[in-house]
Amino acid sequence: MRRFFAPILAAIFLCVTAGVAAAIDVKAAVLRIDYQTLLPISRYDQKPDDLGFAGAVLADEDNATTGAFLGHTYETVMVAVPPEEADAAMDQLLGEGIRLFVVLARADDLLRLTDKAAEAGALVFNAQAPDIALRDDQCRANLLHIAPSRAMNADAVAQFAVWKKWTDWFLVSGSNPNDVALAEAYRRAAQKFGAVITEDLTFEDTGGSRRTDSGHVMVQRQLPLFTQEAADHDVVIAADETDYFGKFLTYHLWTPRPVMGSGGLRPVAMHGAHEAYGATQFQTRFDRSAGRYVRPEDYNVWLALRVVNEAVTRANTAEPDGVRDYALSDAFDLAAFKGQKVTFRDWNGQLRQPILLYDGSVTASVSPQEGFLHQSSLLDTLGLDRPESSCTAFN
């Protein structure tokens, strides 16, 4: 088990606000499970050692600055473990009295840890797992989702495609379970927003052909052939969560078409070049603190701990139930550098948020797109809406 300790900022501010609120010392933990995976296609996408944790370090700094005016302190413990040590790590953190967790793990591990946390009355924020089931029949009352779901990401892409009038889609999916799940989200999104999948193919993951052994030489032969017979389409949608071919598609198609999804224009919660809505300030703070550009996981962890900070600051509670109740209440809103307030869906604990469409260099667009209407919140056009979710844990 590796432990990372966030620097605890000394309270340097004179606190002169009338001392109505009692001092609160907020202790939270970020628990990250490190899985054995193949390297990503691009070296730029390799995971830094402090993935997610860097968001916690910045959140502790931000929260401590605010807390100093109110007599609150913030400390976040950061733990990275292999899957087989995750339960023991959670036990230990619970034993230390921590009841607020941000977890970076796959869905099955996340659920098991969440249920363990529930027995101790602890609250968990999901900062990574995109599985729709976690927001549907597998939801948990003590699990709030900061990370967008596959459905939200697919809907964000679908809205942009439809806004562009690219309604004939060639869906290319990977063959691994997460790729299949993502492809299903795109099929659902196509139906939801009126696109038609004119061709639906699976590009088998046969191993090999990765970048280190001249991956581009192989895909330059394979992908044009693979895409040669596709029916007419406006756009190629890639469903490759595994990350073994999606990013190669753009320049290796038989018919030149824009690519979206897992290659080309990608839906992300945040990226290091996003500057709109005042985000430059967040980026410069993050870069300076972490010494690198922000990843979505870092942003998700930062946002989770900012939710805790809001509850402490405005509802004067760091108790798991208190934080959860405040986060789900009408009083809660949070600025998240996405141009509008983010709030939680009270039917499944998912954070409502705009999704950035990122081309690897800039924010090309932000969904929801103009013209997609909703009776209560435009953000609810992304992902599982109230009538679509079978989650009952929040009733």
Next chain:
Amino acid sequence: MKSLFLSAAVIALFSGPAMAGKAFVSNERGNTISVVNTETWEVEHEFFAGNRPRGITVSPDGTKIYVCASDDNLVRVFDSSTYEELPSLPSGPDPELFVIEPSGKRLYIANEDDNLVTVTDTETRTVLAEVPVGVEPEGMGISPDAKWVVNTSETTNMAHFISTEDYTIKHNILVDQRPRYAQYTADGSRLFVTSEIGGTVTVMDIDADGAPTVVGKISFEVAGVQPEWLQPVGAKVTSDGTRLFVALGPANRVAVVDAQSLEVLDYILVGQRVWQLDFTPDEKYLLTTNGNSNDITVIDVAQEAAIRSVQVGQQPWGVVTVE
């Protein structure tokens, strides 16, 4: 605000032939300042103002224009008649907005990246103090008696009341998400703080000793506009304290508020992404910077109606007027 105090002084100073007023508009993306004649509403001049000019103000005597050149990490200074650049002022990193005290001696500058308010002496061009504030300081207001500077911090979500005597924070008031601007009434009895993402204006009454008490909150509602686009940013209040004008960002409207009852009376349609506001010194007109349509809208204050728009540079951000 400065123009409210300025008008008398400026009128007294210029006893010669009547001169046309000017509005100086900082163009965030164009890196320029557009000079607009406030009688003919023509753009008379445009000049380089440094990298990413945002906050803009004028010295009390009307001779110097101060500009936060955010990406240059300094305050650039220009002669308001010749547009010649004068020696810059130190600002601390990434200055965004500032406020000048009525005497013109001190500038109070929000440093967004460093959680600081920097106090700069405009004569000696030195930094007098750095005051630690909340995360992402932005809005800056000054009480008419110059005893208090109010800074708003966008991520901490507070209004910090800094005493200008000893440069320490005496009061912190929690407001709604992403506070952008702080504006006192001319008599100093009331303070308005806009919250961009929260969508509200927090109203505080100010005691004789400067202590704030929250007395109300203004919300906005426009038929056909999604509530999340009603994002209060810049705000100005008439010198008689009767009307508050609030720029609503991507809602492309300026709200007209009864500054006493806090009732929203009307919404004036202006250009796209309306950001900051300033009155002409005679308070006859209110000018709005519209960042996405690259223009300013001229509002007739008595009629409470937009009368024209003037194309300026790229992404106009701030505006200040001179007699």
